[in-house]
């Protein structure tokens with residue numbers, strides 16, 4: 550059974566856990582990082598020199614870190630041709646959306662956490678959130694247009710191309726203050742579709758609770 554090192558509510562851990570849930574593989578997740586600490590533990594650093602989360606450890610001790618690499622490794626190992634497309638062009642399509650969303654959509658999540666939820670009410674400045682929403686909106690405009698004629702990012706079924714964007718979009722939908730989030734009907738329909746998936750419900754919806762940060 551694989552070991553997953555990482556606290557349940559880290560956005561990058563959530564991505565890996567959603568992938569694991571979709572693949573239906575057994576795992577043993579160890580709460581690590583955040584309030585659990587352990588990031589600088591020498592044994593942990595030997596597994597992941599960054600001290601960050603998640604880290605996946607196979608039974609023979611082999612480890613992989615970086616959530617994107619984790620998702621690609623596990624889906625290639627357990628669902629080649631499904632979650633991980635096997636045709637080179639289909640795979641490139643999934644890869645580009647995966648990288649695109651990790652690079653462009655993570656920004657608002659960092660602002661929501663570090664400049665809002667993790668601060669006391671007196672320290673909070675709503676204008677930082679407004680600026681983050683403004684910055685993220687053009688990316689959601691692109692995703693919305695792309696989803697106009699497909700159920701999932703790469704077509705009619707879920708692939709790794711949906712994972713980072715889908716995990717972050719739950720926070721976009723539920724953490725963006727009321728009235729601040731622009732309307733994106735196709736993104737909203739895709740999010741509703743994701744919310745019907747048991748693995749998304751278990752690892753993204755139920756585990757993204759801002760009160761635990």
Ligand SMILES: N[C@@H](CCC(=O)N[C@@H](CS)C(=O)NCC(=O)O)C(=O)O
Nearest residue numbers: 559560561582583601602603615616
């Ligand atoms: N690019 C890395 C980022 C890893 C990362 O920064 N993870 C966060 C949690 S989402 C972390 O380790 N934070 C320190 C902590 O929680 O202790 C990845 O995608 O895996």
